[in-house]
Amino acid sequence: MSDVALHTEEHHPFLQHHFEDLGQQHEASTLGMWMFLATEILFFGGIFCAYTIYRIMYYEAFRAGAHHQNWKIGTANTAVLIGSSLTMALAVWAAQMSRRNLTVVMLILTLILGGVFIGVKAYEYSQHIHEGLFPGRLFTYVDEEHPELTKGVEMFMTFYFGMTGLHALHMVIGAGLLIWMIFRARRGDFGPEYYSPVEIMGLYWHFVDIVWIFLFPLLYLLH
Amino acid sequence: MKDAHDYSEHAPAHHITKLPVYFGVFIVLMVGTIVTVAASRVDLGWMNTPIALTIAVIKATLVILFFMHLVYSTRLTWIVVLASLLWLSLLFVLTFADYLTRAWLLY
Numbered sequence: 001m002s003d004v005a006l007h008t009e010e011h012h013p014f015l016q017h018h019f020e021d022l023g024q025q026h027e028a029s030t031l032g033m034w035m036f037l038a039t040e041i042l043f044f045g046g047i048f049c050a051y052t053i054y055r056i057m058y059y060e061a062f063r064a065g066a067h068h069q070n071w072k073i074g075t076a077n078t079a080v081l082i083g084s085s086l087t088m089a090l091a092v093w094a095a096q097m098s099r100r101n102l103t104v105v106m107l108i109l110t111l112i113l114g115g116v117f118i119g120v121k122a123y124e125y126s127q128h129i130h131e132g133l134f135p136g137r138l139f140t141y142v143d144e145e146h147p148e149l150t151k152g153v154e155m156f157m158t159f160y161f162g163m164t165g166l167h168a169l170h171m172v173i174g175a176g177l178l179i180w181m182i183f184r185a186r187r188g189d190f191g192p193e194y195y196s197p198v199e200i201m202g203l204y205w206h207f208v209d210i211v212w213i214f215l216f217p218l219l220y221l222l223h
Numbered sequence: 224m225k226d227a228h229d230y231s232e233h234a235p236a237h238h239i240t241k242l243p244v245y246f247g248v249f250i251v252l253m254v255g256t257i258v259t260v261a262a263s264r265v266d267l268g269w270m271n272t273p274i275a276l277t278i279a280v281i282k283a284t285l286v287i288l289f290f291m292h293l294v295y296s297t298r299l300t301w302i303v304v305l306a307s308l309l310w311l312s313l314l315f316v317l318t319f320a321d322y323l324t325r326a327w328l329l330y
Contacts, residue, residue: 217263
C-alpha cells in the first residue's frame with residue numbers, strides 16, 4: 001500500500017529508501033563520518049602519546065634530530081595544506097550554491113595543493129635517506145658532536161617517518177577520494193539539496209590537516 | 224514520541240557558511256602558523272612546546288568549528304566529538320600518570 005505510493009512518488013535520485021528525506025540522510029552521513037574520525041583521533045592519539053614519552057626519555061636527542069628537519073620547507077608545506085583546507089571548504093560552499101564549475105575547480109585546486117604537499121614530503125624523505133637518517137639498516141648517521149645521542153636521534157627519526165608517513169598515507173587516500181568527487185561534481189551530482197559526499201570528503205580532509213597542525217611543531221620546531 | 228520525520232525537519236543540514244567566515248578562519252590559521260614558527264625561534268626553555276601546542280589547539284578548534292561545520296551541527300554530533308576528546312584525554316592522563324611519575328626516566 002504505502003510502499004507502492006513511495007515508489008511511484010518522485011524523489012531525489014540520491015535519496016536512499018531507508019531515509020525519510022535528504023536532511024535526515026545528510027545528518028546520518030555526517031554523524032557516521034564523525035564516528036569514524038573519533039576512531040582516527042584515538043589512532044593518532046596513541047602515537048602522539050608514545051611520542052611524548054620518548055621525547056621525555058630522549059629529550060636532547062629529539063632536539064638534535066629535529067635539527068635535521070628544514071623548518072622553512074615545513075612552514076611552506078603547512079601553508080600549502082592550510083590552503084588546501086580552504087579550497088576544500090570553498091568546494092562545499094560552491095556545491096551548496098549550485099556552482100557546479102566552481103565546485104570542480106575548488107576540488108581540483110585541493111587535489112593540486114595536496115599533491116604539492118606530498119611531493120615536498122617525498123623530497124624531504126629523499127634528503128633524510130641520503131643523509132642516512134632512515135631508521136634501521138639504512139641508518140648510517142652518527143652525531144659527530146655528541147655520539148651518545150645517535151641512538152636517540154634514530155628513535156626520533158622512527159617517530160618522524162612513522163607519523164609523517166601515516167599522515168602522508170591519509171593524504172594519498174584523500175587524493176583518491178578527491179578524484180572521485182571531481183568526477184561526480186563534473187557529472188552534476190551535487191547541489192543545495194544533496195552535497196553530503198563533498199561535505200564528508202571535507203571532514204576527512206580537514207581532519208588530516210589538523211593532524212599536521214600538531215605534527216609540524218612537534219617534529220620541525222624543537223630548537 | 225517524535226518520529227524520524229520530526230527530527231529531520233529540525234536538522235540544520237543546509238546551513239551555508241558565509242564566505243568571510245572561511246577566509247577569516249584561513250587568515251587566522253596562517254597567522255597562527257607564523258606565530259608558531261616565530262615563537263620557536265626564541266629560546267623559552269621548556270615553555271616552547273606548551274606554547275606551540277596551545278596555538279595548535281586553537282588552530283584545530285577553529286578548523287573543527289568552522290571548516291568542519293561543527294558549530295552548525297546537531298547535538299548528537301557534538302556528543303561524538305566531545306566523547307572522542309574525552310577518550311583521548313583518558314589515554315593521555317592515565318598513560319602519563321604512570322610514565323611521567325617513574326623516577327628513573329629522569330636519570
